Amino acid sequence: MQILFYLFMLLGKWIDPEPVPDRPNVLFIAVDDLRPDLGCYGNLRVLSPNIDALAAEGILFEHAYCQQATCAPSRTSLLTGLHPDETGVTNHVTHFRTLHPDITTLPQLFTTAGYATCGVGKIFHFAEGYQDPVSWSEPAQFETTSKVKTYIQPGNQTKGKGVSYEITEAPDTAYTDGKIAAEVIEKLHIYQKEGKSFFLAAGFLKPHLPYTMPRKYWDRYRTSDFSLEEKDRLRPQGAPDVAFHHWQELRGYTDVPNQGPVRTMLLDSLRRAYYACITFVDAQIGKILDELKASGLDKNTIVVLWGDHGYHLGEQDLWHKHANFELDTHVPLIFKVPGMSAKRISNVVELLDIYPTLSELASLEPANPVSGISLVGQMKNSTDQHSRFAFSQYFRPYGAISGKVKPTHMGYTVRSGEFRYTGWFRINADEPEFEELYDLTNEAFERKNVSNEKAFESIHLDLKKRVINYKNMRYELAYAD
Template identity: 45%
Template sequence: MLTMSSCRINKGSRHHKQPPNILFIAVDDLRPQLGCYADPIVQSPNIDKLAGSGVVFNRAYCQQAVCSPSRTSLMTGRRPNTTRVWDLKTHFRSNIPDVITLPQYFKNNGYHTQSVGKIYHDPAKAQDAPSWSVPEISAVTKKEGKYVLPENLQKKSSKAAASEQADVPDNAYIDGQVADQALAVLKKIKDKPFFLAVGFRRPHLPFSAPKKYWDLYDRNKIPLPVPYTLPSNIPVYARHRNEELRGYSDIGFNNVIPDAKKRELLHGYYAAISYVDAQIGKVLAELDRLGLTKNTIIVLWSDHGFHLGENDLWAKATNYELDTRVPLIIAAPGKERGVKSDGLVELVDLYPTLAELGGLPVPEGLEGTSLVPLLTRPGQPWKSAVFSQFPRPWQYKGEPETMGYAIRTDRYRYVEWRDFKTDAIKATELYDHQVDPDEVNNIANIATNAALTGKLKQQLHDGWQRARPVKPNLK
């Protein structure tokens, strides 16, 4: 690893090699539903092309499956119980005011850092000026960016229809505007080392996209979710009542969604993915046109996964596999290309990974593990487990009443629901992914599984530090 002095930008040296640029691409609510993750329906050619130039992480997980806590964890390199951000309202600097965020660390080491689109959570008060060299661009979403049709714009609520298609150009919606702005920024900063974060909002609800992306799919050929229901032996707070989706004007509040509406929603999710994929393609093409690709580390990530009707769940906000597993692609100069890794990894790992790839010392206090070894040997043994959590009730005031802590190993998902004040265990869940990949059979309280449950319980309580690879810097 290079020393701090060798990787700070030295403008007085004619022979100094420019540090690698970083293009940091965030996609909101995108589960691993991409061609490079073997989805047979989606059309995502630009992300798939990026996958061919880097490493695709098949088993990457967020730390809490909702926007602000997940993004806060990633950007600070700390887990939710350290940031104490478990909701959508708390700003991390109210709890850890002096923390150096990921882009801020690069800014402090001579990089130009800039943000276009959604990187932190949406509201203006959720932004973080110390992270960036210049003010954020399009960091807050307005209703006009989500909708273009008058019937949706005229509704008083910020939530109108759950999906929208309109025969309009890409930049009629917010993500097309973000792509245009990112291209303009790239032209301005191309001659200086940069950390450019570009955040796209689809396929977050509403599933709005120009008509040409809807036209890529035949709605009747999109399969409906398998009609499993969640197991009966789980606590009521392990799931939710689809509040996020039910807030849209065309859904209703009876929690019964007809098949025709389900197909429309699925169609919209696919269209939104293809729309964002096209915008990402524009940014990657401009990076290449400017001759920057060879010296740029490209990271593509989503803040969490998403349910699309599986187990009667829509959106995120659980501890289950579909909500916590995310797409993650890293393409770095000199590293493996077009390969996949099955190592268990986490979004909190991105901070130390990028620090190391950038030739910077990994700061103390980070709660992730650098993934650089997996970029050179993707199949090597890695973490024994990854960790997520989710509070109940959701959207509480003050501290949560109950916190669900989840551990995902190679084979199992184990969840403990604990009283947040006393830490007493209130309920447990255990799923065997070898025989139950849809997590529909909670086997935690079966007597014959007592030894297994006890082992996973201990592993969860031992925590993330014990789950790290023995030699994380093995090349």
């Protein structure tokens, strides 16, 4: 199929969809490394007015989870509707087309249905580029690392490495995320003029490291506001060492030491920069949503906004993602669907549910089986309290992300309504070598491993069984009530 795509490209024969009336458009907004630290999720110190406004008019899922807390596996899972062990993508070097050349991705489903489809920015994530060309009806924009300018200030990047954050007097459009917003708005103009049904994906790069933004967003915060309490910096009591990493992603920047302690002032500044980047991206999203409304396209456009995984900002002795904790796996997920009432849904859901949900909303049938479930029933019926579990996974050692070393362990984790259980299995082992169980009833993230406590034995055994079934791809048993 990829060969056919390149033939189309060489001959200039991109698919030119014909206008089809009364089909919903889709505006598909991905935000890299965005944890649900937004005003609409209860963090009032974060300035996210445009996403908050979208949530106020839409359907917000309070407990949505990714399937692996790193870019390529999470995005592949979402865009195929399959678990990481089904796609075979658990690192940043495996392309799902290598293992599944004929699979139909979510945007590809809309392409084959006659939609105009385009990805602007980071949608897929692969070493050679962010896009999967056969998924789209027209060329992607800003899709490769070689075309993305990370820094504006001269000297901030040398020999392939750069500083962890940058603040400049540059306008929004000097940075790639500003360019992405402008390109998406231009696409909206074109689609409206031509009367085409569209699936338009906007993939923003921030708040991924390095945290780079115009100064006006940095100035809206104070560094002193972002110090962590000592109890929040501690690892969960009784957690096994295998559950952690050494901040390798953060240590890849020139102003962060390769090992050992990192200055408290720098860490506080990095937290401030992370939130400033959220506000920067929120402003770009606002520009797109304003244009959608001004054009009248909002009346027939489904909007979905999601983050590809969660994020640590020093909590639990961790930075960035690459683990199985609540902060790594919990993500924002917001739909706005014409004709549907605004609501908040507390049920546990997964990112791979987006594929069947959008398929149903557009009256399309997936071309291949998907493992997610449609959320449309919950979105229409506020009394539908569908019991659900969310599964994620991550491997050790950390270096396996690049394929340079083989993983020795895979940690599989399940989130129920009140608990998180994680089992760390040696590769090909049937029983976990290390176990974690956390009561999250009254906690934002894990504090104490209670897997050995008698009072939690029945919960422990039930969730362990579900994880083993999930690991062995017995999904019906893993999810069964």
